[in-house]
Amino acid sequence: MGIGWLGLWAQFVIYDFQELHPEELRCKSSLIYASHNNADLTFYKGYYYLAFRTAPTHFPSTKAELRIMRSQDLSIWVCDTSLCLGRDLREPRWLVWKDSLYLYFFVGSRSSWRFDSEGMVGAVRAMTGRWDTFHIGWAGWVPWRARSRDSIAYLSIYWGRNLYSLWHRAQVRLLQSVDGRRWHPITTPPQLSLPHATETDFWIEPDGHLWAITRSEGRGSYLSYAVHPESVWKATPLEYKYDSPLLFKVPDGLYLIARRHVLGEADRAPWFFPAILRRYYNLALYSLSRKRTALYRIDTLEREVVWIKDLPGWGDTAFPAIYPDSGQEFVLINYTSPLSGKDVWWIRGQLGRTILYKLRLRWQGR
Numbered sequence: 001m002g003i004g005w006l007g008l009w010a011q012f013v014i015y016d017f018q019e020l021h022p023e024e025l026r027c028k029s030s031l032i033y034a035s036h037n038n039a040d041l042t043f044y045k046g047y048y049y050l051a052f053r054t055a056p057t058h059f060p061s062t063k064a065e066l067r068i069m070r071s072q073d074l075s076i077w078v079c080d081t082s083l084c085l086g087r088d089l090r091e092p093r094w095l096v097w098k099d100s101l102y103l104y105f106f107v108g109s110r111s112s113w114r115f116d117s118e119g120m121v122g123a124v125r126a127m128t129g130r131w132d133t134f135h136i137g138w139a140g141w142v143p144w145r146a147r148s149r150d151s152i153a154y155l156s157i158y159w160g161r162n163l164y165s166l167w168h169r170a171q172v173r174l175l176q177s178v179d180g181r182r183w184h185p186i187t188t189p190p191q192l193s194l195p196h197a198t199e200t201d202f203w204i205e206p207d208g209h210l211w212a213i214t215r216s217e218g219r220g221s222y223l224s225y226a227v228h229p230e231s232v233w234k235a236t237p238l239e240y241k242y243d244s245p246l247l248f249k250v251p252d253g254l255y256l257i258a259r260r261h262v263l264g265e266a267d268r269a270p271w272f273f274p275a276i277l278r279r280y281y282n283l284a285l286y287s288l289s290r291k292r293t294a295l296y297r298i299d300t301l302e303r304e305v306v307w308i309k310d311l312p313g314w315g316d317t318a319f320p321a322i323y324p325d326s327g328q329e330f331v332l333i334n335y336t337s338p339l340s341g342k343d344v345w346w347i348r349g350q351l352g353r354t355i356l357y358k359l360r361l362r363w364q365g366r
Helices: 275-287 346-351
Strands: 012-020 035-044 047-055 065-071 078-083 089-097 100-108 117-125 131-137 141-149 152-159 172-177 197-204 210-216 220-226 234-238 243-250 253-261 291-299 304-314 321-324 329-336 355-363
Touching: 012 304, 035 089, 035 321, 035 329, 035 355, 047 089, 047 100, 047 329, 065 089, 065 100, 078 131, 089 141, 089 152, 100 141, 117 141, 141 197, 152 197, 172 197, 197 243, 210 243, 210 253, 220 304, 234 304, 243 321, 253 304, 275 346, 304 329, 304 355
Parallel strands: none
Antiparallel strands: 012 355, 035 047, 047 065, 065 078, 089 100, 100 117, 117 131, 141 152, 152 172, 197 210, 210 220, 220 234, 243 253, 253 291, 291 304, 321 329, 329 355
């Protein structure tokens, strides 16, 4: 591990690696919890804004906080605010929209073992520096990525209740908004209703064409294409599972950062297992296996995802945030089990300490 990550491969260089210590990301009245994860990053009016979740463990907790930090140089961070609602809080997502800064997230249950969403909430930063929260609704749904194109903002969401049960009704939708507060589905039917489809990131090209990558719990993933966001999404099943997908674009194409399952294909159950048993076998094996954060390229011609290289991260890892400082250089913030520790199973990492780190990713192609 270690210095071997800080090299040149394909057309990317990693440099300026720095761990973000918990005491540097603390609000005055806040405790220092063991788990730091679920990060997102943006830039607004002279400051970088970092949102992340902190709690005793990765698992749902009524003690969970969403902390919002700001920095002018990505080195010295100041607490902007901290959100605590006595319930689990997850999936913070930034959107800079019409000269305003929005943050979206979901409010979970009080149970430590249920990831169910009780609804989505938004927060907007007022000119005074105060954060005003507002309820969006959509109980049971989980936000994943907010992006904008022309005069419309988009938000991908998925149905999050009973996620690991036999009666989970998988749906992925794309919502749209013109004011950042009220969100409506772009079509009456969902964009995807394929088995176990959940976390979905999407990218809309200048010509309107859309690409999307979707995690399928206990199964694999889907790579989708649409001529326009409102047209039918044509999904290609993939054998590998890409948790916490994050898409970004450089001049030579579309790239993905996501969690990598060290064992390989997501479906590793014995061939003679019935479908229900296969799924739970794969979910259990996934938790009891090692993970990485990895960089991939989206091959839009062959409709496949190509692994390039692992990034820093093991144990409990991979909920990345990225911001383009230019068309070829990106600031990446991610979380991982301590890199000075051992390469543990994912479930062991979820119960232990995790940290945030920052690095820069430079594309050197032409």
